[in-house]
Amino acid sequence: MRARSHLIVIAFFALLAILSTYPLIARFSTHVIGDSKLDNYEYVWKMWWFPHALTSGLSPFTIPTLYFPYGYSLAYGEITPLHTVFMTPFTLLFGEIVSYNLSVIGSTILTGWLTFLLARRWYLRLEGEFTPRLIPLAALFAGAAFAFSLYRQHRLAGHLPLLDTQWLALSIFAFDRWLAQRRLRDAALTAAAVSLSALSSWYYAFMLLLLLPVYTAAYGLNWRGLLTDGRTWRSLLIAAAIVGVLCLPFLLPYLQVAGEGAATIPVEDAAFWAASPTDYLVPNPLHPLWGTLVRPVIWPFPSPMITEFLTSIGLATLVLGLYGSRRTRGKSWRALKWLIAAAFVLSLGPYLTLSRLPLGIPLPDLLLREMLPAADGIRSWGRFSVFVMLGFSLLGGAGLLLAVGSAGARLPGRRAQIAAAGVVALMLFESWTGPTPTVRVEPRLVDLWLAEQPSAAPIMEFPLSAALSGPGMYYTRFHGKPVTYGYGTYLPLLYVERHPALLGFPDGASIDQLVEWGVQYVLVTVNALDYEGFTLQDVTAQPRLEFVIRLGEVEVYTIR
Structure with a gap:
């Protein structure tokens, strides 16, 4: 030929x-292709992370600022x-x-x-x-x-x-x-x-x-x-x-x-x-x-x-x-x-x-x-x-x-x-599966806001489905804060097994866990609550959480 x-x-x-x-x-x-922000965001982040780590003298395989304070292995x-x-x-x-x-x-x-x-x-x-x-x-x-x-x-x-x-x-x-x-x-x-x-x-x-x-x-x-x-x-x-x-x-x-x-x-x-x-x-x-x-x-x-x-x-x-x-x-x-x-x-x-x-x-x-x-x-x-x-x-x-x-x-x-x-x-x-949907790859307003905050304390996001996700990984590129979560094949299963208290958010036991990790800002993604066991009213009723700002579909709270 x-x-x-x-x-x-x-x-x-x-x-x-x-x-x-x-x-x-x-x-x-x-x-990128997709009708929503899911694993596509995860792999866009990984393709950014490796060159960034190699050119910054960081280990590309272990990231201490993800799944803080334990550290995140890409092998998850x-x-x-x-x-x-x-x-x-x-x-x-x-x-x-x-x-x-x-x-x-x-x-x-x-x-x-x-x-x-x-x-x-x-x-x-x-x-x-x-x-x-x-x-x-x-x-x-x-x-x-x-x-x-x-x-x-x-x-x-x-x-x-x-x-x-x-x-x-x-x-x-x-x-x-x-x-x-x-x-x-x-x-x-x-x-x-x-x-x-x-x-x-x-x-x-x-x-x-x-x-x-x-x-x-x-x-x-x-x-x-x-x-x-x-x-x-x-x-x-x-x-x-x-x-x-x-x-x-x-x-x-x-x-x-x-x-x-x-x-x-x-x-x-x-x-x-x-x-x-x-x-x-x-x-x-x-x-x-x-x-x-x-x-x-x-x-x-x-x-x-x-x-x-x-x-x-x-x-x-x-x-x-x-x-x-x-x-x-x-x-x-x-x-x-x-x-x-x-x-x-x-x-x-x-x-x-x-x-x-x-x-x-x-x-x-x-x-x-x-x-x-x-x-x-x-x-x-x-x-x-x-x-x-x-x-x-x-x-x-x-x-x-x-x-x-x-x-x-x-x-x-x-x-x-x-x-x-x-x-x-x-x-x-x-x-043929019909017209191909695409989604813009960009930070959220809350990520840009977090990047301007002087604190280096870790953040947490709820519901867990929003935190333990590809977008949750990708957004760390822009705000630069440590996060107490991560994503991958194995981590979501391990996460709820190791930290069951977080399943009860926003109850007191879940807040105690966040305090133990030193979390300052708690993000709540409002449009991801449809299939969750808590509502936005439950969050606002928690006296240990203080509302800070709402940016787009994300509300930001601090822990009192």
Whole structure:
């Protein structure tokens, strides 16, 4: 494949990425994707924090002014070094908002392109009655189906580490080549791809650790020949060296947090955040035309739907993928199908649920939590669905190639190409989630006011949902005060476990805790009280709190 052809494919995915996220391109330096301020703010803050810490001579991993007076470890959540560290030059040149948005758009382009390359390599080996000119279109289908899958689409609003799905496609591409030829360069590329996956999200490192052995077992190797081949052991040494050098420095903070017993997720939480079989089968629940009709299948409750459960494969990709599964043969395809099956089972969590209704049937994840280190720290097993989506994207492209190719035997070549292009367009329309919302990244009025106050005493914010949040982290950049809270995968659970008195705010016990920490200002975010156990009237009735000022939706109190 010539360089010009690569550039055309990259330009295709770049255009789709820009169009699908419009109007972000027109607000690239001021806004991020999302209809609210959530995890998007957390990762914008982290992308600012690392360069700031490194250029200020501070430790980037431990921050004493967050979760004061105990100190905050970034390992309470995703450090995502690929963005926070390796994007530092872009952050220093253009600022953290542009750097964040480049990461989002870039991950979509790379996911499409690398999946295209993987699909094209496999489709060239397919047997069937089709013209070779259909292969690029089928590979474009696979790349677009994965790059614009619902798994990725809803994560554009803030799950930055999980957007780097391009390294998963590269891992399969390189590992499959190594299994076929056992070249050292393929071992090095596999190790680099796995490392980049880990440096994006430790979730992906854990998934690859479980799924690549499944892929290997299903590939159909001569195990005696594999184990007696010197290239195997040289490849393992090279891979271990690459992964160790790239990943170990960033793994150490997590080992420290795990040693404190702070990286364990209760099994009830792990079961709640798991996928349901029905999640895969429904049409796109975010589609403007039919989304409201199918949403109750995956979220049968009156409260707003939690987007973590959006793992729909899409009808076009599902149907073509099932057809492709029947028609494809060979070691790589067999290994891929076993990988999909394993990822599907693992995505269901420790106990089976059906449309969020628990059935209480234990699943393999429950055993893995007991057997594997770090498995009890996995909150969302449903994220294994990313490999189901990757697999069905590849099978769907193969199904398109074989189906249209068979029809093309009776049609002129041009009509077969038009039919294939029409299916690609149909799949993209089905994956559409409507206009992309964006939110401005900026401080609140209260943050600017706090920055002007001379006191260096710590502050606290209520409700806890406002404090233990991505925006709560980001705003510290502007007011510069110590805060007695933080955010991350593990900290919200630990926080209420360690400081239960704060759950009773504004009662006396909660005020006593704040006094013990030396808190001066207490912020109350008024528009976040709808689902809380206290009202603004309860706050004003607390005699130990004195009203100072209201700025926007935040009221400021001092402790008497």
